[in-house]
Amino acid sequence: xxxxxxxxxxxxxxxxxxxxxxxxxxxxxxxxxxxxxxxxxxxxxxxxxxxxxxxxxxxxxxxxxxxxxxxxxxxxxxxxxxxxxxxxxxxxxxxxxxxxxxxxxxxxxxxxxxxxxxxxxxxxxxxxxxxxxxxxxxxxxxxxxxxxxxxxxxxxxxxxxxxxxxxxx
Amino acid sequence: xxxxxxxxxxxxxxxxxxxxxxxxxxxxxxxxxxxxxxxxxxxxxxxxxxxxxxxxxxxxxxxxxxxxxxxxxxxxxxxxxxxxxxxxxxxxxxxxxxxxxxxxxxxxxxxxxxxxxxxxxxxxxxxxxxxxxxxxxxxxxxxxxxxxxxxxxxxxxxxxxxxxxxxxxxxxxxxxxxxxxxxxxxxxxxxxxxxxxxxxxxxxxxxxxxxxxxxxxxxxxxxxxxxxxx
Numbered sequence: 001x002x003x004x005x006x007x008x009x010x011x012x013x014x015x016x017x018x019x020x021x022x023x024x025x026x027x028x029x030x031x032x033x034x035x036x037x038x039x040x041x042x043x044x045x046x047x048x049x050x051x052x053x054x055x056x057x058x059x060x061x062x063x064x065x066x067x068x069x070x071x072x073x074x075x076x077x078x079x080x081x082x083x084x085x086x087x088x089x090x091x092x093x094x095x096x097x098x099x100x101x102x103x104x105x106x107x108x109x110x111x112x113x114x115x116x117x118x119x120x121x122x123x124x125x126x127x128x129x130x131x132x133x134x135x136x137x138x139x140x141x142x143x144x145x146x147x148x149x150x151x152x153x154x155x156x157x158x159x160x161x162x163x164x165x166x167x168x169x
Numbered sequence: 170x171x172x173x174x175x176x177x178x179x180x181x182x183x184x185x186x187x188x189x190x191x192x193x194x195x196x197x198x199x200x201x202x203x204x205x206x207x208x209x210x211x212x213x214x215x216x217x218x219x220x221x222x223x224x225x226x227x228x229x230x231x232x233x234x235x236x237x238x239x240x241x242x243x244x245x246x247x248x249x250x251x252x253x254x255x256x257x258x259x260x261x262x263x264x265x266x267x268x269x270x271x272x273x274x275x276x277x278x279x280x281x282x283x284x285x286x287x288x289x290x291x292x293x294x295x296x297x298x299x300x301x302x303x304x305x306x307x308x309x310x311x312x313x314x315x316x317x318x319x320x321x322x323x324x325x326x327x328x329x330x331x332x333x334x335x336x337x338x339x340x341x342x343x344x345x346x347x348x349x350x351x352x353x354x355x356x357x358x359x360x361x362x363x364x365x366x367x368x369x370x371x372x373x374x375x376x377x378x379x380x381x382x383x384x385x386x387x388x389x390x391x392x393x394x395x396x397x398x399x
Binding site for chain 1: 172175176178179181182183185186187188189190191192193194195196197198200201272273274275276277278279280281284387390391
């Protein structure tokens with residue numbers, strides 16, 4: 001997988017799906033300075049695993065599995081271990097966006113705060129749910145049964161509703 | 170706010186990212202050329218080093234055993250110590266196999282369960298160390314003989330207190346008999362399955378920090394999911 005056409009194909013795939021990686025990093029890493037480390041770790045694992053890509057899986061299913069597994073493991077690691085990856089630039093950057101209102105930005109930040117407060121596995125489920133994955137796909141990515149996914153989503157809905165109600169008060 | 174509203178907000182956020190998110194291709198190329206190190210890789214080498222150190226200890230003990238094979242106290246002490254080093258190597262080998270077989274493209278439950286098992290290694294080491302306590306006298310016996318050729322068991326008729334003309338072996342055997350069930354009990358108790366017990370939680374946290382607690386909570390959550398508790 002180290003040939004030029006393969007590398008270009010990989011870059012194309014990451015380019016097309018960069019939002020998935022960014023959203024996962026944003027949900028699992030509250031600290032901005034650690035977010036890019038996580039993004040790099042995810043891309044590194046994707047690149048390392050691409051040779052073993054199972055064509056029976058959809059590319060996004062495979063990508064979600066790796067990205068979420070890395071995010072959960074990264075989230076749990078001791079932060080005091082420091083930065084092992086020593087890239088000086090950031091892998092992902094957000095351009096200035098004048099179109100988004102302050103109010104919308106506030107809502108985005110609130111949304112991230114509430115998702116960030118969920119348990120590790122719940123975060124994965126909610127990200128997949130919000131990204132329009134059906135129960136079958138969520139079950140395939142998480143390894144839970146569809147029934148468990150459905151129960152979990154109902155619980156998460158309840159938790160999030162309570163959080164918003166509490167926030168409004 | 171309902172989850173449906175959250176969903177539309179998420180969609181709006183996704184649209185925003187589509188317009189504003191930029192990928193740094195130079196960084197991506199560096200990652201592809203493997204010029205960056207994974208944060209998760211050192212774990213494998215930690216275990217390999219542990220295996221190497223344990224193997225050296227076993228080798229030294231084998232030499233010691235060969236030289237003192239027919240001297241009962243030394244042979245028994247060396248075998249006791251070797252047993253625990255072998256146990257430690259088996260534990261480390263299991264972990265290196267898990268690490269080598271770790272495929273992040275497996276589902277989350279499978280991978281995270283394996284990772285939790287890896288992360289509880291430090292707790293398992295502590296449990297095995299406790300299990301070694303009944304053989305605590307094997308160390309001074311072997312080390313004093315190997316380094317200074319001092320016969321530790323010659324203290325067999327040492328007056329331990331003025332009230333007790335003790336036989337050293339009697340004291341050691343009695344202590345060992347008392348310690349074995351205690352240590353086995355401790356070994357069984359200090360497990361993530363008993364994390365609900367305050368003292369177990371305290372010991373695990375003191376040994377390995379909050380990272381393990383998080384990992385253990387995660388695996389308990391997964392187990393409850395499998396059993397349909399949640």
